[in-house]
Amino acid sequence: MNLKDITLGQFFPGNSFLHRLDPRMKLLGLTAYLVALFLAGWFVTYAIMLALLVWGCAVAHIRPKTLLGGLKPVVFLLIFTGILNMFYTPGTPLVSFWIFTITYEGILHAFFMVVRIMMLICATFLLTYTTSPLALTDALESLLSPLKKIRVPVHELAMIMSIALRFIPTLIEETDKIMCAQRARGADFDSGGLIRKAKALIPLLVPLFISALRRAEELATAMECRCYHGGQGRTRMRELRLRPSDWIFLVCMVALAVAIGLLAGRGL
Amino acid sequence: MANSILQARDLTFRYTTAEGVAPTVLDHVNLDIEAGSFVAILGHNGSGKSTFAKHLNAIVLPSGGKVYVDGMDTVDENLLLDIRRTVGMVFQNPDNQIVASVVEEDVAFAPENLGVPSAEIRRRVDEALEAVGMTEYARHAPHLLSGGQKQRVAIAGVLAMRPRCIVLDEPTAMLDPVGRREVLDTICQLNQQLGMTVVLITHHMDEAARADRLVVMDNGHVVMDGPPVQVFQHVEELRRLGLEVPDSVALLYELRRAGLDVPLDVLTPEDCARVVAQILPQ
């Protein structure tokens, strides 16, 4: 596996409708979408949800292939969920062997479950692809700011998150580099049993950990040099300001969740 | 000097270690840096040059003596933000000083911390990116830029504070020649066009040659101080300090040792060729 292929948490800058939406509304909109996804029950509702996802991709100029590529790390989970649902759903038996029975309902259930998880992940990716991590953390900070009253360090948490996101690509690159360097000294990360494999990771994890600490220290100094002193008195270049289109978007998403709920109630 | 923006007075620094043994890193350093000048500080690793730099904006505080930034004592905690806003600092590894995942948002980081109003931040960010020639990359992700570009973003991030002085601690050590040239040209421009005071910590002689003044440190002391042309003439002494002179100076030095009467006051290959031409038969 090439670590660089992992697209988790990446942002593709752009200027589409989805890119320009207020990140808070995007977060709330995503929540509405996910609720709708869990309410969806049959082909019609799923088809609407899928159509919406495809529309989002098209608007944001994100290739569906890129989105699906992000599913690679969870393929195992998907297969597992699928199989589990296939065997453990009671109903009309279709095939039966030894102690296993596959039911007609099981296949459908498994299919919907897998599609649901895929769409859930893809929709979340659509958010992270079209929203800069900084905007996303701003949104979280803003949405969670009422919690400041009960002394939750909202600003600090948001800062930690945005820095973590910023360093993901850097650390992935570094992992690749250290792996190569240890391989060149005969390290073998791929063969052997579980214990041997775990042991083989030491030459990778120790340098990675030390390097992360060094980076953290240097970054902290650099931030201090740029007058960082916590959230107090901080202003933002991009003040979050809601426009009518943001409200319309949110209303539409909530309406969607309600509509899907109603349709699903009718067995569609 | 009436016009000095940075002043070190008997600056002494010792690390306190667990065993209590405290090696002296800086030993009674006295140095004045004039506003608007371009000063290069040279020295081998462990000479104390980086520790000195970190004193200039109160990242490290003196164990003895004083450092004044535009007249402000760096130990005064009430002045901390004013000091850091006056003296911006750029470090060696560009990856470890970029905070945000989009170039312009990173450049905005410092003015945001300073509580500058949004419209003014926007203006400063645009200006800073323009000054380092990175305007077209404003919306890019920093981790996809080249080393030289990342370092210019880091410089822009400091410029957005509108500092009067910028201290760069080996900013080109991790860059390839093209990246080095980009960064160095940017630094020179800041000094010449915006009149910014520049303190460049380096061990590249060709970079030091572009400064107006060269300070050589060894073992926590300032051992040489003067215009590059003058400092480079002390070839033997520099070599003893673990430093190398530019090849052009080295050539003239060799010719001198071979008994030819040539001056050593050259900085560039052009100067060197001109000097050599005078001793060559047509």
Place this chain on the structure above:
Amino acid sequence: MTPIIETKQLTHIYSQGTPFEHAALQGIDLSVAPGEYLAIIGRTGSGKSTLIQHLNGLLRPTSGQVLFDGEDIWSSKERTRQVRFQVGLVFQYPEYQLFEETVYQDIAFGPTNMGLDREEVDRRVRQAARFVGLSDGTLEKSPFDLSGGQKRRVAIAGVIAMEPKVLILDEPTAGLDPAGAAQTLGNIRAYHREKKAAIILVSHSMNEVAREAQRLLVFRKGTIPYSGTPQEVFSHGAELEQMGLGVPEMTQVFARLRAMGYDVPASVYTVEQARDAILLARKGAKA
């Protein structure tokens, strides 16, 4: 004589079949003689790093072949593994890959992976430490207590201890001060001389490659437009400048002199050569 390393029409394409598809190497034919000192120069992203990772089997060619001692390094899994030990690769900033509790253990990592017995590992660790000038006292220290320059030497020793027949170093002097750089280059020369190993030095510094290497390869966009002795390569001064690579300072000085109409050789690239050439020109004029 069989070349120790040879590549035949070596091509490598990253992210093949995606919009990010990008050919890092395009049909590279390269042959390195045993005991040769070769340097590779080129800008970041010109394909140098991709090439060196092919030479010890860390990357697999998209097409073409890499031969070690006349045999394809991908002929079997075991062969690839053995070649990794024969072709030592020191990455950029190798000090960041140290991980063991003591310097000794870290240097021993490679030889131990080779399956050597304890005595042989011990001999190799001590010899490698001597090559890079680390004292016996240092061997028992934690690598994380050392200075940056010392860590770099420990990392190089870790590769030297495998006693590779080819030693490849990716910018071994990056970030070191002049004294540290001179020492590292001296260590490499010593290994080259005593073990008769081939050296491949990747560097950004024209002065450095001009002084150290017998042969230079210039990389540009996955191809090798120029290769040959330093004299031959630096005779393309203008083209190198255009590629953003530059030429050694002495070559620049002599190019200026020639442009001014003086009859001096074009192939000067070190201070010593420059001095001798000038003294010779004066002598010739007197005679």
